[in-house]
Amino acid sequence: MQNKDAEVARRWLADQGVSQVRGGWVSDEEPDVVLTANQVAHSWAADVFAEDVEAADQVRLAFGLLDLLDEYWVTYEIRIADDSAEGPLPADVLWDGYRQRLEAERGLGAVAYSLWVDWFEDHTTSDTAFAEVLGSDIDRVVADRSEPLIRRARRVLECSGPVRWGVKEPTYRTALRVPALHCALFRGLLTSFHDLYGDLEPAAALALLDQLDLPANTRHRAELRHVLTAGHRNHYRSAGAWEAAVRSCS
Template structure:
């Protein structure tokens, strides 16, 4: 990933774009007009990901370099647009390998988790493959992976943003995660999102049973409220908007 970042930095330098000591970016043609990471992403990622001198994998590598430099959500949007192209889409397997690598990194990529949540998992046309690529395909390994292995870190990050994933897809993974106490806080966030997200997906009985298996820090917020609404048969906050508030009293 460091190599991808340096590749993107070198590509930008050729275009006259360099990073300042204060973390902003400057164009040699307009040095008095610094750009934020988001402004740079909006201005240059589309240019990079359509670079005619690169093949599909090379364009994705360059885009991932931008993500490594900026951790900006718009970079993930441009990659998603490119993958949806009908004329010259980059290879999807390279894209998902890049996502897995960043979900496994010690550094947390906020843009990756956010894009999974609001784009790939909320879209019923993409969620099945997306969830399989970032975690579902590793279900058999989840029960035996060591806590310090990259997959374990990836699993926690995916569980946290998995609320919109349809229950039949994620339930086997949730069951496997419930057998790993170290993953319980992340699994709770997944259950909480399964109830609280607009597009959350949750089976009340199975969710309540999973919740009962979790061993969480005493100060974890919303545990009893979630238990109360699930026991009452509510499976989504937005379909029963008063239930959550009532559970607090």
């Protein structure tokens, strides 16, 4: 599906007078100027949602553009369109687009980044977003353990720090049953402490941390255990706590 979406997006860009060349992209208006993927995203991604087609087709086209460019700005325009007066976007198509790309062997960095900063940090959307990309599926991940599902779970857990603890804790506890997810769970706990909008309950997070089977040289495990044992919830709400943990554990 992703290849099909990308080809549709490539044809759409061609209709806008934009084509790919060695080293970047060019437009018919300035054929001698090579554009970066980021420049293409900033100049044309918003136009996808002005197309006179069904909203579902707009979303698929936007994801196809994301497949071509792997630029965060495309996901930003998706989020803006969902929150616009014409929104929300069709939820089934929107979240299926995210799930497909989170499962793909070729990871798109912009996908996880957009979940983190646009959907998970905003508590008006984080509960739904987390449920759609992992929370509602975690039992299937545990039962199936296919590579695509494990990839998706790993990528979501690693950027889940801003999601409210009460929302993500049941998923974290279920994910404990899959050893292949333990390193991603650790990253989730670590960012839950360090992220500006990170959220955790120290005692519950400590209990999870102590059940993770991690490599002996896992960086920051001791420091995280130190701050959680002391009851700290967040790096930014406990000035000096992390630095003290680093000194204590060095």
